[in-house]
Amino acid sequence: MEIRLENLTKVFVEKKQKETIAVNDMTLTIPSGKLIGLLGPSGCGKSTTLFMISGLLKPTSGKIFFGNDDVTKLAAEKRGIGLVFQNYALYPHMTVQQNIMFPLENLNVKRDEAIERTYDMAKLVGIEELLDRKPGQLSGGQQQRVAIARALVKKPRVLLLDEPLSNLDARLRLQTREEIKRIQRETGITTIFVTHDQEEAMSISDEIVVMNYGVTQQMGEPQKVYTNPDNLFVSKFLGNPPINILEGRISKGKLFAGEIELADGFDMENRNVTIGIRPEDFKVDANGFEAKITYMECIGRDTTIRFPLNESSMRALIDSESLVESDKINLTVRKEKVHLFDPE
Numbered sequence: 065m066e067i068r069l070e071n072l073t074k075v076f077v078e079k080k081q082k083e084t085i086a087v088n089d090m091t092l093t094i095p096s097g098k099l100i101g102l103l104g105p106s107g108c109g110k111s112t113t114l115f116m117i118s119g120l121l122k123p124t125s126g127k128i129f130f131g132n133d134d135v136t137k138l139a140a141e142k143r144g145i146g147l148v149f150q151n152y153a154l155y156p157h158m159t160v161q162q163n164i165m166f167p168l169e170n171l172n173v174k175r176d177e178a179i180e181r182t183y184d185m186a187k188l189v190g191i192e193e194l195l196d197r198k199p200g201q202l203s204g205g206q207q208q209r210v211a212i213a214r215a216l217v218k219k220p221r222v223l224l225l226d227e228p229l230s231n232l233d234a235r236l237r238l239q240t241r242e243e244i245k246r247i248q249r250e251t252g253i254t255t256i257f258v259t260h261d262q263e264e265a266m267s268i269s270d271e272i273v274v275m276n277y278g279v280t281q282q283m284g285e286p287q288k289v290y291t292n293p294d295n296l297f298v299s300k301f302l303g304n305p306p307i308n309i310l311e312g313r314i315s316k317g318k319l320f321a322g323e324i325e326l327a328d329g330f331d332m333e334n335r336n337v338t339i340g341i342r343p344e345d346f347k348v349d350a351n352g353f354e355a356k357i358t359y360m361e362c363i364g365r366d367t368t369i370r371f372p373l374n375e376s377s378m379r380a381l382i383d384s385e386s387l388v389e390s391d392k393i394n395l396t397v398r399k400e401k402v403h404l405f406d407p408e
């Protein structure tokens with residue numbers, strides 16, 4: 065089921081007429097059968113977008129289509145969506161089986177069929193052994209699987225997940241995100257996954273949508289967005305350790321940071337630029353510029369070093385074996401690995 069947002073906007077008006085534009089003129093197409101990560105800093109409008117798609121929130125303007133159906137005015141329960149929140153929202157007094165089966169109660173599904181569908185879903189998410197337990201007897205990861213099974217038992221057209229891993233510890237988060245990916249692949253259900261965690265979104269998504277201040281900044285396959293960020297915000301938001309940002313200038317096709325020539329061959333007029341270089345894109349090269357190492361941290365195969373460049377502190381990730389001296393190193397960066405933006 066393809067989802068299309070057309071000029072979707074949500075303005076919250078609070079007391080004293082204070083307005084917040086939570087989602088601002090968002091237009092995008094979410095391809096059928098894909099897992100899309102909706103990503104951005106806290107407060108950028110991710111949940112508001114998800115709630116509008118689910119029908120729990122009415123847009124101020126704009127439209128939402130599921131395939132060719134305009135669902136903008138359709139009630140949430142008629143949209144055919146499955147929702148999963150970070151706090152699982154399970155009924156504590158019911159067993160796992162009763163929790164998963166609950167959405168079928170109002171659907172006139174026969175009891176035998178409901179039990180069978182519940183078992184199938186429990187099996188899909190890997191908790192078929194736990195059907196008689198109560199939520200309080202489950203780990204956080206298991207509870208989230210129950211919530212996913214409950215969201216899927218109605219055979220929804222779309223699965224919406226709002227920060228589903230936030231309440232899990234690091235190990236369970238990793239495991240559960242792999243599970244979500246597998247479940248999504250097996251069911252082929254169009255899924256939107258909201259998170260503020262770039263690594264989580266990059267690892268799980270077929271495509272990511274990066275948002276800031278209610279506006280889509282870029283959409284695409286994670287690796288493509290990472291290597292070709294459309295703007296400074298996207299370049300800074302993706303990557304851990306983060307991209308290095310410094311001021312520089314283009315002069316006669318060469319890129320300078322202060323007096324240091326970083327790369328050559330730019331087909332551009334002379335001008336000031338903001339430069340972005342990812343830590344892994346510095347390479348050790350005897351002919352490169354000399355970097356004075358101010359800090360060093362060996363993390364196995366790679367070593368993180370810091371050095372100043374045109375008044376900015378840079379971070380480079382280099383092969384530990386290529387470090388000969390502890391106070392300086394010669395580095396280069398390939399022209400293709402340099403990101404140039406207009407100065408802020």
Ligand code: ADP
Pocket residue numbers: 076077078084085086104105106107108109110111112113
């Ligand atoms: P995110 O999910 O990316 O953290 P939200 O969609 O929750 O962001 O919020 C986007 C913006 O809208 C924020 O500035 C938030 O404070 C505001 N907002 C969200 N819900 C309401 C509401 N019910 N009333 C007023 N402002 C709201």
